[in-house]
Amino acid sequence: MNQKELATFLNLSQTTVSRALAGYADVSEETKRLVLKTALEHGYRPNSSARRLVTGKAGSIGVVFPMERNLIVDPHFLEVLAGLSEALGEVGTDILLTPTIAAREIDTYDRLAREGAVDGIIIVGTKVEDERVEHLAKLDFPFVTHGRTKRGSEHAYLDIDNEGGFRRATELLLDLGHQKIGLINGQPDRNYADDRLIGYRKALEGRHLNFEPSLVVAAPMTVEKGYQAARAFLTQTVKPTAIACGSTVVAIGVMQALRENGLDIGKDISIVAHDDGLSTVRADLSSLPLTTTFSPVQAAGKRIAQMLLERIGGEAVTALQEIWPVDLIVRTSTGKV
Structure with a gap:
């Protein structure tokens, strides 16, 4: 279903449907809910270029992975990705997975931020001192990290103890x-x-x-x-x-x-x-x-996605800093000397 068909189905003008999906204040909340509900039920997704033109948003978030680390087959990374996908899929936001090489990693983050290809970025696997965090903070671009850093700029993160x-x-x-x-x-x-x-x-x-x-x-x-x-x-x-x-x-x-x-x-x-x-x-x-x-990493991935959406929406960095507790579960692999 395209936008014209969606408007016809709802007996609304195409302009009203477009503005409802974009969240404009001149469209009533009741109409917005009706349009969004019907769009989801019929699998409508706006063209990304049109969405960016109307809303100024790309409707996607970015995850960069250096190919040298072989993250795409790392089970830990895949679990994080599963959590991200679950949370973002619920709100119709895409994930842009971007491979790079270590020597060009900062350039890749820079390009995603400056070209408007994504609305925010998730950094997976933080370093003690992380140049990626510093670069995105200087650009004032929304991002959330999986893990903290010990030195550098204040930033949004989810970490475990x-x-x-x-x-x-x-x-x-x-x-x-x-x-x-x-x-x-x-x-x-x-x-x-x-x-x-x-x-x-x-x-x-x-x-x-x-x-x-x-x-x-x-x-x-x-x-x-x-x-x-x-x-x-x-x-x-x-x-x-x-x-x-x-x-x-x-x-x-x-x-x-x-x-x-x-x-x-x-x-x-x-x-x-x-x-x-x-x-x-x-x-x-x-x-x-x-x-x-x-500490379940897939649940962390889901929460990180939610935090990034909040950051994109204007939430302060200091309100988006979480450290989750770690449980200790004793089983049969440990015993007395």
């Missing part, structure tokens, strides 16, 4: 008698990984235990990296009796390596992992139910 979550996870292992605890963390320039390392170290300091760099690995969150890190731990002079993993995906690789070496998980060695609620990796339904810190 990574520091608190990994401090509690490490304290659980310490309470079970473990003193040599390995940490397989994310890449060190990522803010979530930095927060988790801080939480891990604070837990050790709270028990007057020394931090041992040989027990910490920083790497992308993949099965392969988890497997390699666990194998490396087992060849060290100082071997961990427990391992904290940055993701359930990493934990799959860790468990494979431990089992190949004849270790009984939960008895010979303990594992705790962060669970993003990935639909493809269920911590509670794995062959060995994992003890996890938990």
Whole structure:
């Protein structure tokens, strides 16, 4: 159904339908609701160029992904994307996924903002100090980040309590008698990984235990990296009796390596992992139910989309800063030394 057919169906002028869809104040709220309801029921979507001409809005938000990080097959990124899609689909807003290379990433954000291709941008995977945040803040362009930064401009974000979550996870292992605890963390320039390392170290300091760099690995969150890190731990002079993993995906690789070496998980060695609620990796339904810190990333994606729409609508940055708590769920992958 096009706009002319929609107007005929409603027995309204095409001008009235157009202004109702654009939200003009001279159209009654009753008419706006009627037009929008009928448009949704009949699958009407305005032409993007026409919509931009009438409303000044693109009707879409942008997500940029550097191809080097291979995010398009990353289960964490896909879960965020699923949450974004659910929230934006409810209001008829499109997602523009834009691939780039790291060397041109800032230029890509700049182009999307300056050309009006999108109404706002979502940054996934913030760095401790993030040039993307600084650039978009200087442009005064609406954006929301998944995660915070530690330095730089005030910005809208949704994050989880990574520091608190990994401090509690490490304290659980310490309470079970473990003193040599390995940490397989994310890449060190990522803010979530930095927060988790801080939480891990604070837990050790709270028990007057020394931090041992040989027990910490920083790497992308993949099965392969988890497997390699666990194998490396087992060849060290100082071997961990427990391992904290940055993701359930990493934990799959860790468990494979431990089992190949004849270790009984939960008895010979303990594992705790962060669970993003990935639909493809269920911590509670794995062959060995994992003890996890938990915060659902798909729900975060949905909320981030809602926050960006609020930011586009004029909501202040300081009103759009959320830190979600992290739960600790104890299962059979952890046990006493």
